[in-house]
Amino acid sequence: MGGAAGALLEVRDLHVSFDTEAGAVPAVRGVDLRVQRGETLAVVGESGCGKSVTALAILRLLDPSGRIERGAVRFDGQDLLGLSEPEMRALRGRRIGMVFQEPMTSLNPVFTVGDQIGEVLAIHRGLGKRERRAEAIRLLEKVGIPAAAERVDQYPHEMSGGMKQRVMIAIAIACEPEVLIADEPTTALDVTVQAQILDLLRALQQEMRMAIVLITHNLGVVAQFAQRVLVMYAGKIVERSDVATLFREPLHPYTRALLRALPSRSAHAERLVSIAGTVPSPLEYPPGCAFCARCPDVLPRCADDEPRLEGVEAGHAVACWLHAGTGAR
């Protein structure tokens, strides 16, 4: 928990809700996160837990129906929620890059990839037409696209999914951002391509010394890639830890269940364990722990009393009554 003052990106007590016909639906309910320069933070959870919404809220890219109710987002000492829209635009794509889940639909179909990379270069680096093209080719080479000089004039539909995701990464890193937010960057890709994209991200991170916020539901990806992990459930962080500790000693019953659901190389023929029950609807979150209805170790107080995220040892915190009061902090 130390070194918080030097955090590059810091989110505090973020609450986001969406306006629907059924009323305001809470999607993120008090998320805290800190990212240090150059590190990789993974945010893990199943679909709908609020991890992507958190990422979009950081860049203020939520749909019009989404609203940041309260909280603070600080980046390099600036309060992002207080910035004007032009100030925010100057950060997007330049100091904070973002890669999305769906490479198939995330690129504009009517522009060449060169134009789409060049647009960032024109906006943030003020490059002229010829420089943009040369730089786009250099970036395509950097993200491992062969025959970049020809590819630069191609349209997205002429490329495979993995190739498009490389182009998305080229766009995101074109201005050497300090933070790259990668929202499920490999989910839509084949397994072999997934590994290549992760390798690419890791290589780029080492070269550029950028921090990565990796949003994923894949614990295998987390194990390979991240230093620290946040586990989210129903819009809240339920466990925060470094990667080694999380895999060795998961504390929250939800984290444990996630790990049990992970296929392991050693255990053949063993059936994977699924988590019983379903994620509660955001409209009917219980007053207590949102996981209580599915929890194998539920206590009488869980349904009504909400556990807070408390540190149990250095760098490891969990929001669960099973572990309340066991730690130092």
Next chain:
Amino acid sequence: MWTFVIRSVLQRLVLLVVISILAHSVVHLAPGEPSQVDPSNPRLKPEDIARIREAFRLDEPIHLQYAYWIHDLFTGELKSFRDDQPVLPKIWRRFLNSLPLFVCATLIVWTLAFPTGIAAAVRRGRAFDRGSTFLAYAMISTPGFFLAYVLILWVVDTFNVPVIGMRTFGMDAGSPVNYWMDRLWHLVIPSAISALGGIAVLSRYVRSQMLEVVGQDYVRTARAKGVAEDAVIYRHALRNALLPFVTMFGFLIPGLIGGSVIFETIFAWPGLGRLGYDAILGRDFPVILTLNFIAAVLTLAGTLVSDVLYAVVDPRIRYD
């Protein structure tokens, strides 16, 4: 691409022959013929009717009549049943009258419908969107002729703008400047009023198309790149939203010949729409069939233009 164009042209030629045969049959099989236009006329004796039928070759078998029509059409000898004037020059004169009205109305429709639809989509659910939606549906649900008459009353009372005919009688005697200003002046109200319905319909299309595109992932990508909101809307979203309208652009071409019977009648505009309408009432087969034939040619040409334009504007579409 060129093989595609050639193949399409050949296919359309075959289709054109089929259309012309069908149209010819329909017109001739429909009840009524030139000799029956005025049956109560006491001076029309049976021998006159026989003479009319003879003169117009209506006693020949239908396939021969078709051959005569096609032959006369392509040799330019085709003449109207009513006034014995050559059909093609007759249509051409009326076409020149309809053209400015059509061009002006279309320009008004496209230049107003797009900004309206885009603005409504961008401000979805807000006052402008609701207001323009209300107006558009009011306009769509009111019959055009009714709206036109109401507006004419108001316009004449308020602005003193001409609403009848194409020019002021006797204006040809003045200077060319005065003459053309007068023509232009007469064009204002008919084109504006006949454009209203088009604006209402097209702006709704534009709005729904924009709304669909604005929700796409690549629009979010553009924002994440730091692209300014105007460029997000007009460069990234609009470029994609425009693609379906390319088809509509091709279908504008047959509109050249359609004219509008209703508006030409209301504004006493001697255009093609009224020519066709009068030809149908008078059973003037050569004029009806030739108008129909030209409309078919233009429609087929329009679809071809649409197909080709599609490949030009959408990189995902290739013909080869």
